[in-house]
Amino acid sequence: MLDVPQTVRVTGDERAAIHRRVDDVDAESRGESGAGRPVPEAYVWCQSRYEHVARASWLVLLPFALINLAHWMLPAAGGHVRAIRLYGLLVRLTALTLTVLLVAASCEVVLDLAAWQCAGSRVCAQEHSWLRFLSPVGSAGGWWSQPGRRLVMAALAPAAFIGLLWWLSCRTWSAYESQQPVPRSAGSDDDNDHGSALSRPGFWYGQRLVARLRAAHVAAGFLTVAAAVGTSAGRYDRASGHRAGLEVLSWVFDTALCVGAVVVLWVVCRRGRSEHRLDRQIDTLVMRYLPTAALVLLAAAMLYAGWSRPDWRSSGRMPGGAAFSIIAIVQCVFVIALGVVARLLYRSRPDPRTALRGLAGPAVALLACTLGAVLSGGMAQRAGDWLNNTDESIAGPPVLLTWQASAAPPLLLVLLAVFAWLAWRTRQVSRQERAHVESDYPGEIRDTVRTRRIASKRARAALIDRSPLVIGVASGGSLALCMAGLTGAFVTEKGPSEAAQGAGGLVQGTAEAAQALGSWLMVVGFLLFLAWSHHAYKGQAGRRTITVLDMGTFWPRAAHPLAPPCYAERAVPDVAWRITTWSQTTGGRLALSAHGQGSVLVAAAICQLSPSLRRRVALQTYGSPLERLYGRWFPAHFGPASLTALHGSVQGWRNLYRLTDPVGGPIRLAGDHGPAVDRAPLVDPLALGRTAQHPLPAPILGNVGYQTDPAFAEEEAKLLAGLRPAVTPRSASALPAAAPGGDARTGPPQPPSPSA
Structure with a gap:
């Protein structure tokens, strides 16, 4: 990005840092900034290979990432606060059903197909030697041969999986959501809304909501496993009537399970995002005790199911298969209601460029539910086919899961x-x-x-x-x-x-x-x-x-806390802090140059600045998906009104794009704003054949190599020239904003020296 072999880290850590050229480290103190030369800096995030691999691994939970994206695909609408809150509530509830669905699917594979059906069948247990110690026949009636104890053993796998997701979410929460944005003083022009929620003080600080949702989803996962283990034993106790004490315990367990489910629903419905203020509170009672209580209930279910029942035998499918049908029906109802709300919001401020006429959020939510259902059905059907082999010795997964697998x-x-x-x-x-x-x-x-x-x-x-x-x-x-x-x-x-x-x-x-x-x-x-x-x-x-991978990790976790972590909750405050502190220290101005996904980061960081600081910034974007992707799919935050307000708040903005670029495109502002921002499409390649300037064939660059085009240097020089006249005679430097999709640089022009 800085086009030199050696750079120096000015500030930051191994995850994200700002770099300068070696010769520019102390440019302000030497007074070189008074010579009129810009001093470039580069902001680079996620530098380690480990970070890249970790982000890719998180995307295995694609249904969670999609439902989180659906939250941010809210149509642009003026007012309608209640409808907007209802939209967010419906997305959060749909996200909760996805967690329950995938945990229930894992229970279906491990508890029902393996421990209940296969281990309880003579033929299946003989075919799979690793299950013989659980079988009443293979182990000659050993301690683990009773169905309840087999379920207890099998329940350790989904419980451990939930615990792993819990730990990962807590770890990434401390690394991303806990990064505090630039503080704002009450009553100042910092509270002036930019026309988009991106300018609100608490937009990039969602630790309270993520902590609440994480507690609720983890608790829901543990309760799902507890229900799979405990309700089977409870049904047997109530049907047999041999022991009155165990029958009473079954009713107590079912009651506790219902109370836990109600508490989880209350936690999910009670609070949404707090964007209008910086909410540093943590709901300690919910965050600490709700998952713990669910884990205790799971342990109690294991003790209850593990109680000796010599006459209990497992046959057919494990009770509870109708739960998958209930989840599917509930998800359909939620998605249809979400579509109605989204359509009403879109009609209040229609925009033909909006994807799917405002129904993008419900469509993506439906895809998330479908992917979860097909993944659950496919996983269960594959496990059933593998265990069943050709002997037809077990009943297999519930009928609905078979239909869902067949839908692929x-x-x-x-x-x-x-x-x-x-x-x-x-x-x-x-x-x-x-x-x-x-x-x-x-x-x-x-x-x-x-x-x-x-x-x-x-x-x-x-x-x-x-x-x-x-x-x-x-x-x-x-x-x-x-x-x-x-x-x-x-x-x-x-x-x-x-x-x-x-x-x-x-x-x-x-x-x-x-x-x-x-x-x-x-x-x-x-x-x-x-x-x-x-x-x-x-x-x-x-x-x-x-690019969809970067889109999935750009937005905060507002609907599903187990979605991939949001890198922007670290990167946007980093860039905003650097712009603010450097401007206040030097009194200089900044030209921010951002490529690809970096332009989205820089735009979000500018929105977080006070209006007075925005007027000290010029912006150059190239290969930018700001309107082509984000403006169409996330109109409430990057729609025409937000991008027009961004253009009006900065000193200048120029956007470069090519017709061969599969990611970047024009900003498409209306009226006089459009030509002021978008330059005509750059010719790519620079020459059709061999010319005197290009004796060898010029490459077709697409989304890369914008800096090699003469138009890039031309537009950059215009932006720098536009900043110089109003700069105070104090030192200035350059601030680059690097982004995920490509490079991002910022460099403020240096004011003329006092003698000039």
Whole structure:
């Protein structure tokens, strides 16, 4: 970023730091800033390879990340405070059902399929030797052979998984959410709202809400495991009636379970985000005692289920399979209600550029629920097929999970059809672009092969503008398949292959193929996504190809506390602190230069400044997704009103983009603001063929290499010149803002020396 082999860390730590060139470390004290030369700095976050790998690993919990994104896809609306609060509440409740669903799915695999069904079956236990010590036959009636004790042993796995997520969330919470933003004095112009929630004092400080939600979700996970263990024993005690004491304990346990569920719901519904003020309070009672109480109840359930019941035998499926149907119905109700609220908010301030006409949040929430359901069904079906082998010795997972696993192949076919149409459309656009490419290089020798390559690059770069179509089709298909799965499970009470028997060879074969492929697709898809996400963070080139990974970790955890941690809650305060303290110390002005995702970071940091400081800042963005992605998908925070207010609050703003860039695009401000911000698209490559200035073929750069374009230096010089006249005769330096998607630099122009 600084274009030198050696740099010095001015401030920061191993996670995020500000660097300067070696010769510029003490530029202010030497008075060199008075010579009119900008002093560049670079802000770099997440420098270690470990941080990149850790972020990629978190994205395995993709349903949690998607439901968190749905919270921030709120349509832009004036007023309607109650509707906005209802929107946030519905998203938080949907997120809670996702946690319960995935924990219940893990219980289904470990407790029901392995410990209850397979270990209780002579044939299955003989096939899998690692389960023989739990089997009444294989262990000759050993201590662990009773069903309750088998469930206690199996429950340790999902409980340990919840504990791991709890620990990871606490660890990242202390590293990100606990970073305090720049303090503001009450009654000053710092309280002037920028027209966006991004300017509010508590926007990037959500430790109270994250702590509450983490306690609620962890408690819900432990309660789910406790219900799976304790209710099975309770049903047996109430049905047998052999011991009155155990029957009473079953009712006490069920009552405690219901009370715990009500408390969890109250904690989730009671409080949303506190953005209008810096809320440093922590709900200690909730944060410490709610998960502990749920863990104690789980331990009590294990003791209760482990009590000796010699006559108890496990057969068929474990009780409680209807819970998956209840969760699916509740999720559908929440998503439909979310769509109604989102549509009402969108109609109050419609914008044709908004993705899916305001329904982006409900669509992404539906995708999160669908992905959770398909992942649960695929995981359970794969485990059932593996344990069952070909002996048909166990009943397998609940019918609904089998239907959900079978939904993966049809949904994949729908997406493949959409991608095929996009490929055809891209080819059509590429042909149309060839004439435009030749007109961009007047006077050069025509090169058909080169022209086709450039036109194809432009057409493929435009695919990201059709992402709402893909999300819309995927969410619509998901809803249809969800309804079909619920209908099939309730009407037939059989899996797809059993329900299709007698309907003809083709229908039955298709149903059997979908059921078999569904479980394998989940395994293969999980491994591919894990490898893909890790590869994306190996370097900038890989990460630019999947900007959605940075989008998923940019927003604070407002809906799901177990989503990937928000790096911006560290990076935005870092940049805002540096701008504020440096400006107050030197009295200088700043030119911030940001690329890709860095432009989003810098825009958010500028919103956190006081109005007086914003007027001392000039902004240069290039390859920026501010409007192309964030403005369309997150209109309440980066919509036209917010970006127009940002332009009006800074000294100057210029944006560079290329038609071959698959990420960056124009800012598209209305009226006179548009030409003032957006420069005409840069020509890429710089030459069509071989010229005197480019004797070798110039590369097609796309999202990289903006600094090598002559227009970059031209626009940078204009911004610096615009800052100089009003600068006071005090030393100034440059502040760069580096960002995830590419480099981000800031450098303020130096004022003229006092003698000048």
